[in-house]
Amino acid sequence: MYLNETKIKVRYVETDKMGIVHHSNYYAWFEVGRGEFIASIGMTYSDMEKEGIMLPLVESYCKYIEGAKYEDELIIQTWVKDMNGAKIVFNYNVVREKDKKIIAKGSTTHPFVNNDFKIINIKKKKPEMWQKLRNCVL
Template sequence: MTVLGTATIRVRYAETDQMGVVYHGNYFAWFEVGRVELLRQAGWSYKTLEGDGLSLPVIEATCQYRHPARYDDELEIRTVGRMASAVRVEFTYELVRMADARVLATARTLHVPITREGRPCRLPGPLREIFA
């Protein structure tokens, strides 16, 4: 099963260069918004996960930039999560400009749950069920 989450953001002036085009590194901050909202919409949160002593660090990240996002664009982040293996969670993203439904970027991040001590571990059962 895959889980879909959506979030909406508006490009702030501080996220752009002098031409009004979004700096490429900001996309990954938006993908984090997508992940957090996906978990929240599924009934979990990063705060709960960390309270349980777990973290989900990114171990791989890729992005294909198709069209530039610009100042004041309203964007929808569409995020899909799934178990990639017993101890890996994969999220894929589409960043869509709402005014014209154009896909501006697609991306993927891979995460491994770890304990406070930094050891890989399995996700809690209910969270595994969400992504299984």
């Protein structure tokens, strides 16, 4: 299994009145981690779109364990939990860098769709793209 790590620093705008990161920001961080994961295996999400493949979000989950705070340095760990020809499931850990504590964990599920938003079998339609992604699961 391949694990990508993306570092981010909490910005003031991401916090609420209590000084804690607002829960909605974790999903934006998952997106950053997912994009960096795809880039790290030799393609970009925009490359995928140029080839007529998109990954709409159809399911998401986040368990908040401890709140992140302003200027916390975080690591977004991203890996592929499951994949078949029609969908891919990414998992994420949000790790506070200073103490290596997992402060949140989550997942997102994405079907492979074409420009008409029809689910496709990426294994058959784009075997090279399938193989790059598949290599990360094994």
